[in-house]
Amino acid sequence: MQKEVTIYDIARLLQLSPATVSRALNDHPGISSQTKDIIHSKANEMGYRSNRFASNLRRQRTNTIGVIVPRLDSYFMSTVLAGMEKVANEANFNLIISQSLESFRKEIANAKTMFDSRVDGLLVSLASDTENLDHFHTFFRKNIPMILFDRVMPQKNCTNIVIDNVRAGYDATAHLIAQGRRRIMHVTGNLRRNVYADRLQGYRQALADYGLPTDETLLQTTDLTRQDGLDAADYIAGLPSTPDGLFVASDFCAVSCIGALQQKGFAVPDDVAVVGFNNDPVSLVIQPNLTTVHYPGQEMGEIAAQSLINHLNGLLRINTTNTILLNYELIVRESSRKR
Amino acid sequence: MQKEVTIYDIARLLQLSPATVSRALNDHPGISSQTKDIIHSKANEMGYRSNRFASNLRRQRTNTIGVIVPRLDSYFMSTVLAGMEKVANEANFNLIISQSLESFRKEIANAKTMFDSRVDGLLVSLASDTENLDHFHTFFRKNIPMILFDRVMPQKNCTNIVIDNVRAGYDATAHLIAQGRRRIMHVTGNLRRNVYADRLQGYRQALADYGLPTDETLLQTTDLTRQDGLDAADYIAGLPSTPDGLFVASDFCAVSCIGALQQKGFAVPDDVAVVGFNNDPVSLVIQPNLTTVHYPGQEMGEIAAQSLINHLNGLLRINTTNTILLNYELIVRESSRKR
DNA sequence: TTGTAAGCGTTATCAT
DNA sequence: ATGATAACGCTTACAA
DSSP, X not given: OOOOOOHHHHHHHHXXXXXXXXXXXXXXXXXXXXXXXXXXXXXXXXXXXXXXXXXXXXXXXXXXXXXXXXXXXXXXXHHHHHHHHHHHHHTTOEEEEEEOXXXXXXXXXXXXXXXXXXXXXXXXXXXXXXXXXXXXXXXXXXXXXXXXXXXXXXXXXXXXXXXXXXXXXXXXXXXXXXXXXXXXXXXXXXXXXXXXXXXXXXXXXXXXXXXXXXOGGGEEEOOOOHHHHHHHHHHHHHSSSXXXXXXXXXXXXXXXXXXXXXXXXXXXXXXXXEEOSSOOGGGGTSXXXXXXXXXXHHHHHHHHHHHHHHHHTTSOOTTTSOEEEEOOEEEOOTTTOOX | OOOOOOHHHHHHHHTOOXXXXXXXXXXXXXXXXXXXXXHHHHHHHHTXXXXXXXXXXXXXXXXXXXXXXXXXXXXXXXXXXXXXXXXXXXXXXXXXXXXXXXXXXXXXXXXXXXXXXXXXXXXXXXXXTOOOSGGGHHHHHTTOOEEEESSOOOOTTOOEEEEOHHHHHXXXXXXXXXXXXXXXXXXXXXXXXXXXXXXXXXXXXXXXXXXXXXXXXXXXXXXXXXXHHHHHHHHHHHSSSOOSEEEESSHHHHHHHHHXXXXXXXXXXXXXEEEOSSOOGGGGTSSSOOBEEEOOHHHHHHHHHHHHHHHHTTSOOTTTSOEEEEOOEEEOOTTTOOO
């Protein structure tokens, strides 16, 4: 490990004080732009890079943001992270990313690691079985800001970034109704999570608004895995009266369900019209292509990161803005179209 | 931000010197286990957490590993990262993860960020169009160790962790031949990447070994996207003599190709038997389920991280062990089975 | 506009 | 087995 260039080295060569060099490098207002130029070019020439640890130690800030997500392996999440990364890089922040793998226990462990890493702030999307936010109390106590996105939970002084899942669920269901469907089944995820509870609420509201009866046998609460999709198909096949519409809260599950239904001789959309959620690339793999709800991951990531950084820089107090709603879009494809 | 507990606070309360406290906390041999116990329990009681920045500054090490991957949104990669995370956490290392989105330019930018973050080491899987490793020269010059996994490139003093893609490609092709297929097409990715070049080599070798002619019109080099899968189906449909076997170097592309083929009236596997690669969950969505090659992501991640950490701790010089080969498994499903 | 100097919390060296 | 002390590289009152 050869020696690193420090501000002292630059100062010595330029016959200046380390303080001036530090200030110039940080674009301090009270330094003449002449000296700034000289210092910057010398720093470049010498291959100087700031020592974040010394800086962090001194300023008691880490310029690091912790990110906890349920899983990394969805197209949606990877675009969210790309957005966060972009914003964080530009603002000179580091990202520490970890996945809870949908487990409350692991999320608790992740939170602890983040705390020990002294992140300046937290961006979190909750695991499916997370029961409360107690594991973040250490952060709240220290006033370390946290923003929840997508899988959120109301919490004082904590911004939520989401789409309007109630309306999206409503739109998905209303779309099926508009295609002439009357018996619409809904396959959802853990109802502790807002995304699923809200979509369900929208589904119920749509049924009510269009005067359709609510049939509790047409509601299946699952983990939205591939197997759950297969099970749903079995369940449908076993019903005395087959539903003619199906709204599944996740594309992957919807797609595996469609496959199984087709195997059993059901035609999609003619016998059962299907709508998914998320606009995962897998929605384009199945024949017929899956109708779904798209929402902008990259944008969600950018907004989450930017809001947090603004807050950290004192530009915007996030406790005032408490919920940010992003737009979504119902994408109609063949799996639900009347014909 | 309330005040943090430091080793000075502990030292004062225990009438000891900070040095002793530091040593005890780091499990230094020359401290009596009695005092260690006292110090540890006091530290716990006071809610002490070590300041990594002070420690890093002093020790000139960051205990941080940089990870650069092409994309986060595959099942394979998320298991790799889960493995890395597990090992890193246990060894008290942090992970900084970034995605190149398959772009050489972005990979170069990522490398720069990692360098400025002063990571102790690097775990990298290359973007599809990366031409060389020049952007890592800063690391090599400083003797910062780097391990390449999956998408690798030979490099002095740099361990590669891979599966035997030549053999895997061979096995996939030989399997199709064993099912009676004679005209086998291969859809591959950017041949700059070992994974694709090697699988192609295995494909060629298998054809040669079984006395089948090589037909260059049956080789398609693509980006393995969904669209490339559709295009491949078009291409197949336009051929004067349809291939009866198809080996695609990625499941997602294979699956979208199967869908398109079926739309065009081809039966899978009867007209065209198909084998994919990676054992992505999407391989189970399509009907018939896709034959594919599985390899252990979690294990690859664990081994990569562990090797790097061992090296950093001086336990194992990775420049001696230069390539680590992991096992893979051909998973035969309906998309290729004789019937 | 620039300089001086103290201090952030550790750890390593040398001494006891 | 434990203590005193310097140093890691930076930022920021305070001074000039």
